[in-house]
Amino acid sequence: MLQTDSLKFSYPKGHTFSFPNISCKAEETLLILGNSGTGKTTFLNLIALLLRPSSGELRINNTETANLSEKQITEFRAQNIGIVFQKPYFVNALNVSENLLLANYLGNKALNKSKAAELAKDLGFEYLLSKKVQELSGGEQQRVCIARALMNTPKVILADEPTSALDDENCEKVADLLEKQSKLIGAALIIVTHDHRLKSRFTNQITL
Numbered sequence: 001m002l003q004t005d006s007l008k009f010s011y012p013k014g015h016t017f018s019f020p021n022i023s024c025k026a027e028e029t030l031l032i033l034g035n036s037g038t039g040k041t042t043f044l045n046l047i048a049l050l051l052r053p054s055s056g057e058l059r060i061n062n063t064e065t066a067n068l069s070e071k072q073i074t075e076f077r078a079q080n081i082g083i084v085f086q087k088p089y090f091v092n093a094l095n096v097s098e099n100l101l102l103a104n105y106l107g108n109k110a111l112n113k114s115k116a117a118e119l120a121k122d123l124g125f126e127y128l129l130s131k132k133v134q135e136l137s138g139g140e141q142q143r144v145c146i147a148r149a150l151m152n153t154p155k156v157i158l159a160d161e162p163t164s165a166l167d168d169e170n171c172e173k174v175a176d177l178l179e180k181q182s183k184l185i186g187a188a189l190i191i192v193t194h195d196h197r198l199k200s201r202f203t204n205q206i207t208l
């Protein structure tokens with residue numbers, strides 16, 4: 001589902017990163033590990049097409065992404081990649097349901113209310129759909145973020161430190177949800193983490 005080959009990236013006047021080649025098939029989970037500052041979030045942002053590499057190749061769902069224009073990238077990302085960011089980044093003026101539907105809108109897809117309701121049921125937050133996002137607890141926001149990442153049935157799910165702020169019980173719940181949902185829709189799941197609890201659960205790992 002996803003392969004990288006010789007990806008390099010430099011921040012302006014910054015360090016040049018050469019990332020190891022990775023591949024992740026449908027229904028597989030890959031952990032990206034490494035000490036602080038080794039470039040894990042940078043690597044995830046390249047895979048999410050939020051940054052463009054200075055060289056190298058990134059193939060997602062049989063598409064070589066280097067050939068896509070900026071406009072095509074926005075659409076491709078919204079349709080193929082679900083991102084669970086470290087911070088939630090909701091639109092506060094919209095309620096939970098509308099924040100979920102926004103993912104459809106950005107992916108140029110019809111607004112799928114029944115999918116939003118189904119995901120909310122699966123992730124246990126049906127009762128929150130008409131609430132304002134800023135009224136949610138941290139754990140609730142996290143589940144809404146996961147649902148939002150799944151709204152367009154992506155081929156690749158990317159999660160940046162999804163469990164670092166959670167207690168053991170919620171860490172396990174979030175890991176279960178991500179794993180179950182990615183298998184259900186046949187997506188590749190890539191998680192950037194420091195969390196030792198995830199390291200013992202997912203054995204397919206790469207360290208930067």
Ligand SMILES: Nc1ncnc2c1ncn2[C@@H]1O[C@H](COP(=O)(O)OP(=O)(O)OP(=O)(O)O)[C@@H](O)[C@H]1O
Binds near residue numbers: 011034035037043
């Ligand atoms: N926008 C930016 N401009 C310049 N340098 C940056 C930028 N973003 C990150 N860096 C630098 O790139 C390096 C890698 O950052 P990155 O956030 O990818 O690391 P990380 O492995 O995810 O770290 P952590 O585990 O602490 O979150 C750091 O030295 C950071 O200071």
